[in-house]
Amino acid sequence: MADPALHYINGELVGSAASGTATDPATGAPIGTFADGGADDAAAAVAAARAAFDRTEWSRDRALRHRVLLQMADLLEQRSGAFIEALARENGKTLAEAGFEISLTIPKLRYYAALTLTEAGRAAEVAPGLIQRSVPQAAGVAGVIVPWNSPVVLAVRSFAPALAAGCTVAMKLPAQTGLVNGMLHQLLADTPDLPAGVVNSVTESGSALAELLVASPDVDVISYTGSTQVGRIIMAGAAARLKRVSLELGGKSPMIVFPDADLDVVVPTLTAAVTTFAGQFCMTGSRILAHADIADELASRLVASLSAVTVGPGTDPASQMGAMIDAANAARVDATVQAALDDGSATALLRGGQRAGTAFYEPSLLAVGDVTAPIVQHEVFGPVATFETFTDEDDAVARANATDYGLAASIWSRDVDVPARVGRRLEAGTVWTNAWAVVTDFFEEGGFKQSGVGRLNGVAALGEFQEIKTYVQAYA
DSSP, X not given: OOOOBOEEETTXXXXXXXXXXXXXXXXXXXXXXXXXXXXXXXXXXXHHHHHHHHHXXXXXXXXXXXXXXXXXXXXXXXXXXXXXXXXXXXXOOOXXXXXXXXXXXXXXXXXXXXXXXXXXXXXXXXXXXXXXXXXXXXXXXXXXXXXXXSHHHHHHHHHHHHHHHTOEXXXXXXXXXXXXXXXXXXXXXXXXXOOTTSEEEEEESSSHHHHHHHHOTTOOEEEEESOHHHHHHHHHHHGGGTOXXXXXXXXXXXXXXXXXXXXXXXXXXXXXXXXXXXXXXXXOOOEEEEETTTHHHHHHHHHHHHXXXXXXXXXXXXXXXXXXXXXXXXHHHHHHHHHHHHTTSEEEEEOOEEOTTSSOEEOEEEEEOOTTSHHHHXXXXXXEEEEEEESSHHHHHXXXXXXXXXXXXXXXXXXXXXXXXXXXXXXXXXXXXXXXXXXXXXXXXXXXXXXXXXXXXXXXHHHTTEEEEEEEEEOO
């Protein structure tokens, strides 16, 4: 077996006192080992990031930041094939989904490289002889906590704007993707002009680094992507120091289908919305809301489409949906579905399930009437969708807004006015019309309600990692 995948701290690839074993979700077989971080690694990462921010010109050298982000993008593009294969093998994604993740990541680095050179403040003579100007400046050290479901793009989605803003970074990467993390660490080590200490990244199965990032006075802002439950804990911990947080949390995205929608387009898109990344996606289309006039037809077509999805190893080109991250998560999802069937809150239109003892889960579609049912209210994080029927726009909006989540929603109608009216009333950070999961670097992404705080992507993401300083100068 190859040498363990390493951390990246203070400009060097380093090991750890402990190690972990990476496995292939499709087989459960070990595929490598990785350094598994602890308290000492966490302290070293934070200390290096603090020193780099305080003692180097990184926060003030726009040209350097621009150049480094472009170098990272170039290296990732050159190594994209290896990253895609590693993601499919260790993360369980299909090759196409792994390719999609990397295709989102490379332009994101280049976008934030460009923003380093386009940012501006404001200035005005507010009274005769009195000039004021407001200038953004880096907040300091950014603590980044990354989930396992899309580790490369979600790491970059946080650390690219942080670096563009002038921050240094201490980052926790998930143990479930320890080998992919090691490849990212090698890329950082190979970035020619990246100064030591500007980016520090540790793979960790425990929580020592995450806890330190939240509690340490040397970390100024937290960027976390993950569950709402953990997001609440982070926010509560950060409150002790009034530390700024940017949180993208869970979702229960309603997919609202009106009677004039083109079902030939709707059905394959909703199928993808349930099965992409095996449903392990904050924007999974986990709630399908169908108008009563087309509900029966839509349900029938979805059952046929979901039943036809080929579930298999991510590395097999024939697979349309890969394994979940591990067998334990597949069992958790199966138990959640069974609980909804047992308590009578749902009936099975399609009862998929876990292949015995494996991380493979066949998609499920459950008919639900009561929006207060747990299967509607709680994020499942697997290839499971509920199916609800509505009668008019008011009913659709009331149902769509009935959960504590508000990350995204989708509206399907060929009437120009319906999506405009309904979209305005939805409590969601992103609303698609006749589309799903369209996310670009240029426009912000984030949640309403319990789906998060702050925004990533777009120009606004820089603001998550900056303070605004106002200078006042009087002239005689």
